[in-house]
Amino acid sequence: MARLEAARKKTEAFVVAGGDLKSKEAVPLGLELVNAFEDLARDFGYEIPVPIVRFHFTCECGAQLQVHGERYEPNFRVGGGDSVACPYCGKGHLLPTKPLRFFSREGTAWKSHLLD
Secondary structure (H helix, E strand, O other), rough: HHHHHHHHHHHHHHOOOOOOOHHHHHHHHHHHHHHHHHHHHHHHOOOOOOOEEEEEEOOOOOEEEEEEEEEOOOOOOOOOOEEEEEEOOOEEEOOOOEEEEEEEEEEEEEEEEOOO
C-alpha cells in the first residue's frame, strides 16, 4: 500500500508543479501507478489480467511502427529496457515494455516482423 501511496504523491507533486499527465514526462509516473496497483491487488490475493498494450510511433525515416507488449516495466529509464529496430533504416527504438509482436505499416496493411 505504501508503494501506491508514494506513486500517488509523486503524481500529485508533478501536477502541482505544472506537469501535464498526457506528456511523455508523465509516462514513468503512470507506469508506476499501474504497477503499484497491480502489486497491491496481488497482496490481497487478486490477479489483475495483464493487458496487451500497443505502442504506435513513427521512426525518423518516416516508417509507421507498432509494437504489442505484455506489460509495462516499472523501472523503465531512457537508455535501458527492450528495443526494436526499424526494419527499413535499422534505427533502434527503446520500449517501456517487453515486446511480443512488432509491425510496420505498408500502405493500408500492417506487416509482422520477427523479434530478435
